[in-house]
Amino acid sequence: MRLRKEFFSNFNLFFLNLNLSLNLSLEKEFRTRELPENVFCLFIDAYHTSIKDEEIGRVKKAVIYVVVGIDLDGRKSLYGYYTYWGVRK
Structure with a gap:
């Protein structure tokens, strides 16, 4: 842990x-x-967390999605990250 x-x-x-x-x-x-042509696979992962929203002064639930790809040469690249607020587990 x-x-x-x-x-x-x-x-x-x-x-x-x-x-x-x-x-x-x-x-x-x-x-x-654009996504390159030589991407072998993509991994999409989600991290659930609590983040303080400064505008309203409250803590809100959020999910951060991360998209990582591996190309045919074995190199990893970050292809995207997205944050969604107010999501329940």
Whole structure:
């Protein structure tokens, strides 16, 4: 269980840094790019969490979906991440 908590802690920091480093135009380009032809497989994973909504000052349930692909050369790439608010388990 400890390893899982450490993984998701680093996982959240990775996406926080990714969000902060991309400006809006780069983020739009990232989200609308085409899937390469040499993708061998895609993995879609979901992480359920609680996130504080600063606008209303309450904690809300959220799900973060991550899409990772592996190409024919064995390289992993992040193809998308999506956050949905107010989701129940």
